[in-house]
Amino acid sequence: MSGERFDAVVVGAGPAGAAAAYTMASQGLSVVMLERGEFPGAKNMFGGVLYRHALEALIGEAWKESGLPVERVVTEQRYWLLGPESVVSIGHRHARFMDPPNAWTAFRARFDPWLAGKAKAAGALPVYQTTAIDLLRDPATGRVTGVLVDRDEGELYADVVVIADGVNSLLREKLGIPRWKPHQVSLAVKEVLALPREKIEDRFNLEGNEGVTIEFLGATSRGLTGLGFLYTNKETLSLGIGVMVDDLLRRPIAPYELLESVKQHPMLHKLLHGAETVEYSAHMIPEGAWHAVPQLAGDGWVLCGDAAGLVNFVNREGSNLAMLSGQMAGEVIVEARRAGDLSAQRLMAYDRRVRRSVIGQDLRKIRRLPAMLHRWGGERLFDHLVGAINEAAYRYFLVDGTPKRQAEAEALRHVVRAAGGWRGTMRLAWDALRGVRG
Amino acid sequence: MSSRAAVEKKLFTIRYRADRGSHITLADPARCMSCERPCLLFCPAAVYQWEDDHMRIAYENCLECGTCRIACPSGNVVWRYPTGGTGIAYKRG
Numbered sequence: 001m002s003g004e005r006f007d008a009v010v011v012g013a014g015p016a017g018a019a020a021a022y023t024m025a026s027q028g029l030s031v032v033m034l035e036r037g038e039f040p041g042a043k044n045m046f047g048g049v050l051y052r053h054a055l056e057a058l059i060g061e062a063w064k065e066s067g068l069p070v071e072r073v074v075t076e077q078r079y080w081l082l083g084p085e086s087v088v089s090i091g092h093r094h095a096r097f098m099d100p101p102n103a104w105t106a107f108r109a110r111f112d113p114w115l116a117g118k119a120k121a122a123g124a125l126p127v128y129q130t131t132a133i134d135l136l137r138d139p140a141t142g143r144v145t146g147v148l149v150d151r152d153e154g155e156l157y158a159d160v161v162v163i164a165d166g167v168n169s170l171l172r173e174k175l176g177i178p179r180w181k182p183h184q185v186s187l188a189v190k191e192v193l194a195l196p197r198e199k200i201e202d203r204f205n206l207e208g209n210e211g212v213t214i215e216f217l218g219a220t221s222r223g224l225t226g227l228g229f230l231y232t233n234k235e236t237l238s239l240g241i242g243v244m245v246d247d248l249l250r251r252p253i254a255p256y257e258l259l260e261s262v263k264q265h266p267m268l269h270k271l272l273h274g275a276e277t278v279e280y281s282a283h284m285i286p287e288g289a290w291h292a293v294p295q296l297a298g299d300g301w302v303l304c305g306d307a308a309g310l311v312n313f314v315n316r317e318g319s320n321l322a323m324l325s326g327q328m329a330g331e332v333i334v335e336a337r338r339a340g341d342l343s344a345q346r347l348m349a350y351d352r353r354v355r356r357s358v359i360g361q362d363l364r365k366i367r368r369l370p371a372m373l374h375r376w377g378g379e380r381l382f383d384h385l386v387g388a389i390n391e392a393a394y395r396y397f398l399v400d401g402t403p404k405r406q407a408e409a410e411a412l413r414h415v416v417r418a419a420g421g422w423r424g425t426m427r428l429a430w431d432a433l434r435g436v437r438g
Numbered sequence: 439m440s441s442r443a444a445v446e447k448k449l450f451t452i453r454y455r456a457d458r459g460s461h462i463t464l465a466d467p468a469r470c471m472s473c474e475r476p477c478l479l480f481c482p483a484a485v486y487q488w489e490d491d492h493m494r495i496a497y498e499n500c501l502e503c504g505t506c507r508i509a510c511p512s513g514n515v516v517w518r519y520p521t522g523g524t525g526i527a528y529k530r531g
Contacts, residue, residue: 036519038455042527043502109531129523150522168504170519180508187505189482191448192530236530245480245509252479256445279530280448282482282503 006030008333009147009158010124011132011171013040013116014108016305016322016329017164019058021119023330029337031124032156033116034149036131036165041112044166045190045281046319048231048238049074049213050106054320058327059118069114070104071233072211073097076204080267082218083390087267098210105211105231105238107192108319115323130154135161135174135301143344144300147171159342160333161301164326167284169307177294177303182246183374184288186226186313189255190240193275197235203271204232215316218386220262224251225378228262229316230271237275239263242285247378255282287313290360290367296351299344302329310354312362314369314436321359328353365438372435376428380418385428388418445484449499457524460497462506462517467492469514477506477515501526 010021013035021033037043050070055063075098078091097103120126127149136146136155146157163171173179204212214230221228226243241262243255263272286292286309293310296303304310305322312321332350336342354360373381392411402410419425462485464470470493477486483501487494502525507517519525 036522037525038523038527041531043525043531045528045531107530109528112531131519131522133518168502168507168519182509185505185508187480187482187503245505248480248505249476249509249511252476254441254445254479254484255482256448256484257441260444277448277451279451279528281452281528281531282501282505284503284505284508 005157006032006125007158007337008032008160008162009132009156010034010162010164011147012164012166012305012307013037013119013126013128014044014112014164014166014305014322015115015319016307016326017162018112018115018119019323019326020162020164020304020330020333021124022058022115022122023327024333025119025123027334028123029334031119032158033119033124033126034130034132034147034156035116035126035128038129039109039113040116040128041109044108044112045188045283046108047188047190047229047240047316048105048107048233049103049316050111051103051317051320052101054323058323062118067114069110070106072105072206073101073209074103074105074213075210076212078212078214080214080216080218081386081389082216082220082265082267083387084219085266086390086394088389088393105213105233107233132165132171135171142299144175144298159300159337160347162304162326162329162333163301163307164304164322165307167286167306169303172294172303172307175298175301180284180286180288180292182249183244183370184286184292184309185284186242186244186287187248187255187282187284188240188242189259189280189282190238191259191277191281192233192279193237193239193272194235194278195237195272195275199274200232200235200237206232216268217382218390219383220265220268221378221382222251222253222258222261223379223383224248224253224258225373225382230268236278237272239268239272244287244373244378245284256280285313285318286311287370289313289370290363291370293363296354297344297347297349300342302333302347302350304329310359310363312366314366315362317362324357324359325354328357366436367438369435372431376431384418385415388414442484449483452501453527453529454498455524455527456498457520460495461520461525462495462497462500462515464493464495465514465516469512473512473514477510480509481506
């Protein structure tokens with residue numbers, strides 16, 4: 001392998017890397033796509049929702065072919081606010097989500113090899129079971145000229161290195177970009193639980209290929225800042241919970257114990273009981289949003305996907321942003337090469353393109369949210385406030401002879417007290433609004 | 439079920455190909471003595487185990503999430519990727 005030269009080396013064959021490799025190889029560039037796993041996706045985990053939009057932007061209608069490895073079409077999406085033994089829920093089901101699908105549930109160890117296969121078919125050279133351990137640089141200019149891999153004589157040279165090696169990107173740190181801080185990442189643990197298809201369809205009120213997603217928060221995170229999810233697959237359920245790593249340090253709890261206690265919540269237990277764990281997994285998610293996104297291009301390199309922190313944690317979007325960013329990186333590199341100018345200034349067009357795109361707009365919109373969550377704290381928001389909302393709902397729906405005016409006042413009082421009085425409630429409402437509206 | 443048994447049962451569901459050596463080491467093992475050692479709890483695979491006076495690192499169980507790199511309060515974790523092709527291989531993920 002030593003001394004070989006390519007137009008581009010792509011590090012990581014996940015959605016970002018595969019999208020970049022596909023885009024460049026389709027335009028005739030010589031591309032090598034590295035993956036440290038046994039196969040693409042072997043090291044990857046996500047909650048389980050894959051959106052059609054980014055896939056279609058990348059490969060057009062090729063997703064319609066029968067081999068697309070997805071589970072169910074997401075036709076219903078629910079949010080659950082959980083008290084210790086109760087739930088306040090909001091949900092939306094729409095037949096229009098079915099055709100064409102807006103989103104599917106999926107598994108990364110099955111989807112990633114499929115997408116990487118598209119890049120290979122377009123002409124990218126896959127080199128798997130190979131880890132890029134360092135960047136090669138021109139000693140005179142410092143320009144990145146390739147990567148060093150963990151094989152004998154493992155130097156790969158390229159005009160541009162596409163760094164798409166995920167949330168634990170060691171290569172981005174070689175560029176001098178600081179590693180994540182505990183308040184910028186969450187740790188998610190997940191179990192895939194096997195349950196017969198009929199039971200899934202009965203319990204979730206599904207027909208055929210329809211699927212449901214439930215995002216839940218409240219009592220299940222035990223006072224930590226965290227969000228859980230339960231998604232339906234064909235014959236399994238994906239159950240997981242993510243908590244901010246700095247919260248995990250403040251109030252230590254073993255993630256697998258947290259996940260076990262989530263299963264015991266009466267509202268979730270109803271849906272899960274009898275299901276058998278077939279896979280356990282863990283992964284970090286970059287949740288720093290806009291302020292944590294570093295410079296995305298430089299002399300001989302671009303940064304994509306999770307390695308760049310391109311995750312919209314509010315709207316559960318990561319893999320699709322990874323694909324979009326990989327595609328944009330690929331397009332900019334193709335254009336730069338056509339123009340015969342692969343300078344850092346030229347590659348910075350990728351940085352600008354990402355920031356102007358839906359990725360940048362959405363991450364910018366939620367830029368205040370990480371600090372807001374930090375300021376209010378998981379205990380107050382997820383434990384006390386969500387608990388109070390459940391108590392308020394109970395009071396509101398309970399018929400016990402109390403006049404409605406009095407019952408409603410009592411219900412309201414639960415929430416106002418949890419938010420720290422009227423002044424606290426106003427401040428929280430304002431903060432929350434700014435957090436999600438940008 | 440003890441929490442150790444609980445996580446071990448979960449880890450049995452994952453396929454590993456162990457690397458020849460550990461991809462996790464400590465910059466200075468003595469630093470763990472004066473630390474509150476939150477890694478014993480936050481590691482989702484219970485890789486870190488305190489034995490009397492030293493840290494045992496069960497790297498073969500590592501899920502490669504990388505949390506310990508970020509969260510170790512004394513910055514003591516030296517973490518690289520397992521050699522290409524080794525480590526975890528999720529079937530679903």
